[in-house]
Amino acid sequence: MTDSEIVLGTSAAFSGPSRGLGIELFRGASAYFEHVNRNGGVRGRRIVLRTYDDGYQPDPSVQNTMTLMLEDEVFALFGYVGTPTVTRVLPMLKKFQERQVYLFFPFTGAQPQREPPYGPFAFNLRASYRQETAGLVQNFVGIGRKRIAVFYQADAYGRSGWAGVRRALRPFGERIVGEATYGRGSKFTGIMRDQVEILKASRPDAVICIGAYAACAAFLRDAVDLGLRVPIANVSFVGSENLLNLITQRRDDGERYTELLVNSQVVPSYHDVGIPAVQQYQELMARYDPQPPQELLREDYTPFSHSFVSLEGFLNAKLMVEILDRLGDKPDRSALEGAVFSIRDFDLGIGELVSFGPERRQGLQKVYYTVVDEGRFVPLDSWENRFG
Amino acid sequence: MKIQKLFRKTLFGVFFLFGVIGVSTSVLCIYTVDTHLSEEYESNSKDIAKTIADASVDILLNRNLTALQSLIDQFVEIQGISYIYITSETGEFLAHTFVPGIPEEIRTGDTTSMVTVERSLPGMGDFVEVASPILAGVAGAVHIGSDTGLIALKVQRAIGQQIYLISIIFVVGILAAIWLVGQAARPVDGVLAFAVKLAQEREADGRGNEKLLARNDEAGELARLFLHFSQVMDRDKADGLSQPGGKE
CATH class of the missing domain: 3.30.450.20 (PAS domain)
Incomplete structure (x- = not known):
């Protein structure tokens, strides 16, 4: 950090089958940071995002974090993507805890950065996978769909969601009736027939997917093609627009694949301009048209004008700026935790107030549910009417 | 050879x-x-x-x-x-x-x-x-x-390496064995040729086979023995002892 800059460090997926997540999160955050920088920065300091690509793989993520902490000496880590990556980075934060480098608002709802022993080194904004899966399970069970199966990524992320479903079913006296996995990095061109057959054999009433968009879109495609006609749910990490894009592109019968699709979200609908933060998000995205970091792009990618992921990045950046501002004229890492804990009932502009404290390391708690209507994700009005 | x-x-x-x-x-x-x-x-x-x-x-x-x-x-x-x-x-x-x-x-x-x-x-x-x-x-x-x-x-990899090494040793060993056997067989060839020559010549004196006769191994001894027998037979022939019906 200098008198003119505050440098934040990011390691995220800018390449590989999950690159859409890293790129959209970055774009959303960049829109707000750009806005702040053009208006004088945070108390005169520009915010600079130093970004590295980890391809959603743990080892590069650890390496990038070493570079960010020890060589770049960033002020804080911000906007990491993924559970398998973040869970491997957390021990490093503990190892170098005397440096007081905190991880802010990772794009993952897993528990390790919300609980001891690593919780004290991270701050989360979004609701957890535990909350997302609990909401999905409660709503499915509520409409009589008690036999829940899980399709998940064979890693820490998948296990986190699997554990959430398992935990949520227990109060209802139910268990996961079937489970199937896929390897991280699977592409949409991959075949998920084996997984569909495994889950079909368990005769589920609904399937909850804990995965990234390419694999989940492939599963959805094969499930519909093989006649698994039950609601298929995804959690927020999936990257809803990327999934929708894959499943409907070059298809006239896209609706057949999306009519039983339901995705949980941790931010409100980006179409709802009645929400102040959404209106600001749309305005700043249009004004600055943030682009992914060109030096990290190795594959083609067409950004979305708006998405749930970029809205989350936008809200992350907005809260980050508020925290940096609360550090005063001489920002110091040692004061960061205190600045975060001073956030009480803070209005981000989405209708839910944000609070942090020593026992509360997650700012938002609300989960939203969306379905596809007329080719876009819209809020789900009634579970009974849609899936009952 | x-x-x-x-x-x-x-x-x-x-x-x-x-x-x-x-x-x-x-x-x-x-x-x-x-x-x-x-x-x-x-x-x-x-x-x-x-x-x-x-x-x-x-x-x-x-x-x-x-x-x-x-x-x-x-x-x-x-x-x-x-x-x-x-x-x-x-x-x-x-x-x-x-x-x-x-x-x-x-x-x-x-x-x-x-x-x-x-x-x-x-x-x-x-x-x-x-x-x-x-x-x-x-x-x-x-x-x-x-x-x-x-x-x-x-x-499989270890066996492959083993077989590769043994094959090389085998080929080299066989070539060496053929060469050594050939070396060993050469004096015997000489003795055989010498014996044939002795049988064909009237008065054998070993001329032209000095090298063979000078050897101090079994081939040399055999050659000298053949020469001796031949000379004895020549002498006996000259003395009429080896005539048909003759007595020793």
């Missing part, structure tokens, strides 16, 4: 001996490498299973299955380890690395057993599975499957 019939058996003997050596060392090599590798893999797998089991206690007691999965994901990257799964004390699968799902044989098997088993999983291959208890088994168990196909591959 013409090899005398006398030495052909020797040469075949050399071939045979090399064959016996080659086959026996290969068999021994297969046995040794297979046994040692299998034991080493099993031993390493047990060590890793114990390490995971020890590291899992706190994680399991905190019910942090995400961290547990992250832990086993790191170990499954080790070469030779094909799958890891962790079961609770009741046999429930808490974390695993199977794709696209837990194989039927494992899902329906006895997950509380700590005995090393050999498994043949359809579509996956052959494995040796070891287990280690977590908190003496009251918190569950860690199971690790090692790919025996990899052991077979390493055995």
Whole structure:
């Protein structure tokens, strides 16, 4: 950090089958940071995002974090993507805890950065996978769909969601009736027939997917093609627009694949301009048209004008700026935790107030549910009417 | 190089001996490498299973299955380890690395057993599975499957190297044996030619075969003996002792 800059460090997926997540999160955050920088920065300091690509793989993520902490000496880590990556980075934060480098608002709802022993080194904004899966399970069970199966990524992320479903079913006296996995990095061109057959054999009433968009879109495609006609749910990490894009592109019968699709979200609908933060998000995205970091792009990618992921990045950046501002004229890492804990009932502009404290390391708690209507994700009005 | 019939058996003997050596060392090599590798893999797998089991206690007691999965994901990257799964004390699968799902044989098997088993999983291959208890088994168990196909591959590689070396030694040995046998056969050829010459000449005096007669080995002695006999016969012939019907 200098008198003119505050440098934040990011390691995220800018390449590989999950690159859409890293790129959209970055774009959303960049829109707000750009806005702040053009208006004088945070108390005169520009915010600079130093970004590295980890391809959603743990080892590069650890390496990038070493570079960010020890060589770049960033002020804080911000906007990491993924559970398998973040869970491997957390021990490093503990190892170098005397440096007081905190991880802010990772794009993952897993528990390790919300609980001891690593919780004290991270701050989360979004609701957890535990909350997302609990909401999905409660709503499915509520409409009589008690036999829940899980399709998940064979890693820490998948296990986190699997554990959430398992935990949520227990109060209802139910268990996961079937489970199937896929390897991280699977592409949409991959075949998920084996997984569909495994889950079909368990005769589920609904399937909850804990995965990234390419694999989940492939599963959805094969499930519909093989006649698994039950609601298929995804959690927020999936990257809803990327999934929708894959499943409907070059298809006239896209609706057949999306009519039983339901995705949980941790931010409100980006179409709802009645929400102040959404209106600001749309305005700043249009004004600055943030682009992914060109030096990290190795594959083609067409950004979305708006998405749930970029809205989350936008809200992350907005809260980050508020925290940096609360550090005063001489920002110091040692004061960061205190600045975060001073956030009480803070209005981000989405209708839910944000609070942090020593026992509360997650700012938002609300989960939203969306379905596809007329080719876009819209809020789900009634579970009974849609899936009952 | 013409090899005398006398030495052909020797040469075949050399071939045979090399064959016996080659086959026996290969068999021994297969046995040794297979046994040692299998034991080493099993031993390493047990060590890793114990390490995971020890590291899992706190994680399991905190019910942090995400961290547990992250832990086993790191170990499954080790070469030779094909799958890891962790079961609770009741046999429930808490974390695993199977794709696209837990194989039927494992899902329906006895997950509380700590005995090393050999498994043949359809579509996956052959494995040796070891287990280690977590908190003496009251918190569950860690199971690790090692790919025996990899052991077979390493055995094949070791045998290939062995056969390559033996083949080179065999070819060099055979060439050397042929050359040595040829060397040994040459004086015998000389003695044979000398004997034929003696039989054909009236008065043998050994001229032209001085080198052969001067040898101090068995070939030289044989040549000198043939010459002696020939000269004795010539003398007897001259004395009329060897005439037909004559007496000694």
